[in-house]
Amino acid sequence: MKKASGAAFTFILFVALSSVLVQFVSPYADDLRGAVHLESGGQHPSLKHWFGTDAAGRDLFTLTIYAGLSSLKVAIAVVLLSVVIGVPIGMFSGVSSKNTDEVLMRIVDGFLAFPPLMLPLIITSVLGPSLNNVIIGISMSWFPWYVRIARSQAMIILSSGYVSVSKSMGAGKLHIIKNHIFPNSIGPFLVQGTIDAGYAILTAAGLSFIGLGARHPEVEWGLLLTQSRAQFLNHWWEVFFPGLFIIFTVISFNIIGDELRILTNPKERE
Amino acid sequence: MIKYYCNKLFSMAIVLLVVTTITFFVSRLLPGDPTSLWVGDHPTKEQLENAKKDLGFDRPIYEQYKSYMIGLLKLDLGISLRTRQPVLEEIGKRFFATFELVSVSMFFAVSFGFLLGLFSAIKQNSGYDKLISGIGYIGLSFPLFWLGMILQLIFFGFLKWFPLHGRSSGFEGVDLDSFASTGILLLDSLLVGNVGLFANALMHITLPALTMVFGVFGLILRTTRSSIIETSQEPFFKTYLAYGVSRKKTIWFTAFKNTLIPVTTVSGLSFGLLLGGTFLVESIFDWPGLGQFSVMSILSNDFPAIMGVTLLYTTTYVLINFLIDLLYPLIDPRIRKINV
Numbered sequence: 001m002k003k004a005s006g007a008a009f010t011f012i013l014f015v016a017l018s019s020v021l022v023q024f025v026s027p028y029a030d031d032l033r034g035a036v037h038l039e040s041g042g043q044h045p046s047l048k049h050w051f052g053t054d055a056a057g058r059d060l061f062t063l064t065i066y067a068g069l070s071s072l073k074v075a076i077a078v079v080l081l082s083v084v085i086g087v088p089i090g091m092f093s094g095v096s097s098k099n100t101d102e103v104l105m106r107i108v109d110g111f112l113a114f115p116p117l118m119l120p121l122i123i124t125s126v127l128g129p130s131l132n133n134v135i136i137g138i139s140m141s142w143f144p145w146y147v148r149i150a151r152s153q154a155m156i157i158l159s160s161g162y163v164s165v166s167k168s169m170g171a172g173k174l175h176i177i178k179n180h181i182f183p184n185s186i187g188p189f190l191v192q193g194t195i196d197a198g199y200a201i202l203t204a205a206g207l208s209f210i211g212l213g214a215r216h217p218e219v220e221w222g223l224l225l226t227q228s229r230a231q232f233l234n235h236w237w238e239v240f241f242p243g244l245f246i247i248f249t250v251i252s253f254n255i256i257g258d259e260l261r262i263l264t265n266p267k268e269r270e
Numbered sequence: 271m272i273k274y275y276c277n278k279l280f281s282m283a284i285v286l287l288v289v290t291t292i293t294f295f296v297s298r299l300l301p302g303d304p305t306s307l308w309v310g311d312h313p314t315k316e317q318l319e320n321a322k323k324d325l326g327f328d329r330p331i332y333e334q335y336k337s338y339m340i341g342l343l344k345l346d347l348g349i350s351l352r353t354r355q356p357v358l359e360e361i362g363k364r365f366f367a368t369f370e371l372v373s374v375s376m377f378f379a380v381s382f383g384f385l386l387g388l389f390s391a392i393k394q395n396s397g398y399d400k401l402i403s404g405i406g407y408i409g410l411s412f413p414l415f416w417l418g419m420i421l422q423l424i425f426f427g428f429l430k431w432f433p434l435h436g437r438s439s440g441f442e443g444v445d446l447d448s449f450a451s452t453g454i455l456l457l458d459s460l461l462v463g464n465v466g467l468f469a470n471a472l473m474h475i476t477l478p479a480l481t482m483v484f485g486v487f488g489l490i491l492r493t494t495r496s497s498i499i500e501t502s503q504e505p506f507f508k509t510y511l512a513y514g515v516s517r518k519k520t521i522w523f524t525a526f527k528n529t530l531i532p533v534t535t536v537s538g539l540s541f542g543l544l545l546g547g548t549f550l551v552e553s554i555f556d557w558p559g560l561g562q563f564s565v566m567s568i569l570s571n572d573f574p575a576i577m578g579v580t581l582l583y584t585t586t587y588v589l590i591n592f593l594i595d596l597l598y599p600l601i602d603p604r605i606r607k608i609n610v
Contacts, residue, residue, distance in 0.1 A: 109281075110288025114580075115587045117546030119296075122580050125568045126299050202413055206550055209415045210565045225416060232419055233427045233434075243416030250411035 005259035008252035015249060019068035028059035032066055034217050045237050052237035054227065064242050067219045070131060071249065074204040075197035077135045078142065082196070083189060086143035090150025091177050095158060105151075111144040120203060124212045131220065134204050134213040142196060149192060153185035187264030191257050198253030205246050221246050271606065274599060282592045289584050294338050297577050298331065347581065348574035352567060357578035361560060365582075366453030367437060368552070368559030372544050374456075374475060375482035379544070380537055382483065383490025384529075390491065391498035391525070392518055403495060406488030414547050418481040418554040425477060432477050435556035438470050478555040482547050486540040493536045494529050501525035530601045538587075538594045545583045 023029045028049075031037075037057030045052040051060035093104040111119070120137035127133040154177070157163060163180050171179075205222030207213040214220035221242040228238035322328050341348070347357035386406070390399045425432045433439060437455060456475065459467035501507055502517075502525055510520040548561030556562070560579050567575035599606045 106284055107288055109285055110292055113285045113289050113588050113591075114292075114584050115542035115545040117549065118580055118583055119292075121549065121564075121568075122293070122296055122576055123299070125571075125576055126296055126573065198411065202411065205413055206415060209413075210549060210553060211569055222413070222415075225413075225419065229419070233423060236423055236427075239416065239419045239423065243413060243420070246413050246416065247408070247411055251408065254407075254411060 004255050008255040011252045015068040018065050022065045026062040028062045031058035031062055042235055051241040054238055063219050067221045070220045071201045074135055075200045078138045078200035079193040079197050081139035082143040082146050086146025087150045090147035091154045091181055094151040094154025095173050108144040108147050129212045131214045134207050138200055138203050149188050154181045157181045157184050191261045194253055195257035198250035202250050278595045285588055294335055347578035350572055350575045352570045352572040357574050361578055364560050364563050368548055370454045375479045375544055379483045379487045383487035384494050387491040387494025390495045406491040409484050409488035414481055414485045415550040415554055418551055421477050433474055437474050478551050478557055481551050482544055485547055486543050489536050489540055493532045497529040497532045498525040501528045534594055538591045541590050542587050
């Protein structure tokens, strides 16, 4: 397991660094700004073009590496937004009276009752296709999970001895959330956030694929796959490589998340 | 028991209410307003005003909400902006194609997932177990649209074993409506005795169904496997082994039953994943169902159509999970006892 999580971490680090640096290093950096070289279109992977070129002659290695940037942006933004919306609601719900808690939970259940992908899909289609709206759409369907985790953490910690002592000394709800509940529940959020980061990338790629996410001058893995659809039966490399990056990224986040779960939870360390 | 069912029914009703309310508010989030789509390009001011009145966007939001809810109860999903037909009719035309794809995929995902999970647990930690659980693990991280395209590349592009897309080909002249009308091609073709069409439909559904199955069977496999392994650590399980009963037999008689509850639960989730998968898989394989319809509606900003499909999918998903809740006491006597 240690070996796997090391490899996963290295891969994510590679995606992050290379996607930032590629525009300064690649000899085909112009392609990222929409350059077209029809004369070199549709070339097989070769020493010159490692992942081949697309129909417009853009170097797919440069594009695929650079696309990592928008995917990581989506991942980080979705997790942060879900935490920012979900955690306060969950903690508030956890320390509130039974009725408030009940109402909040019913609303959260409503959000969770949509089939996966459905809510991001309609929110993005209503707001209009763009990567930022994809971030909003995915966060709106994922924040309920953070509400759930925050609520159960709040309830567990609220029932522990030191919190009762703190309460008896006159501590208010806000004080308890700030000083006891929040610091003690960072672990589960870290685990959930890491695993979700991978699935955010997967979902965003799917939305881009059906035309709801990134659009042309932008570069994103799902978008690269859509752009390959017209000629992918003859140009396998246009489909193959961007997909491989999605898979490795999602799996890497999964492995890191599992490792964090073991690290933050002494019970699972055995 | 009756109290348990009433409780579940009540919470399902609340969830449906919340879900439809969320959908309503999402549809009103629109930055512009949908009337401009209704009247087409370059409308006059008057046309816009009229359209606004026709569609009811000039009324206060709570009145819009009220008429929206009443409309839903009457199964009125509005008119598609793209085809100018009632959304319900448009959905009806495509429902069975999606139903066919989802139910075939569901059947194979659950049976493969369950059986492979069972074998994996019996041969725990063997090479076979590691391979199978590895594939299941990876399946969940796969972009379905990528897998679909890769399958098309391999089985259509290189091997030429399966057709590229569509639901059937070369049978345009066959009139199924006059014979049978289940709307499910695989069934209809058999009912009219057209074996050629059946084989053709089977070839067409293989790749899209395979894509969907690969995306979800890992979930069921993992649940089955971990549930069996968990049971095999219980004292009673070890007692059986100590008496000399083989591991395989003990699993068959004890752990097997214990998988039913968790597997039923994740089957509900898998069903939701499959519904979500239809958007991607149907548009890749040009499958004439609701997923492809929604994607086309999205591209032309046809909101009533998108909302119609959303409501149908979500209601189905909620109902399936409700049915699963009803199954629990039948499967597990312990739940029956708690809720007497």
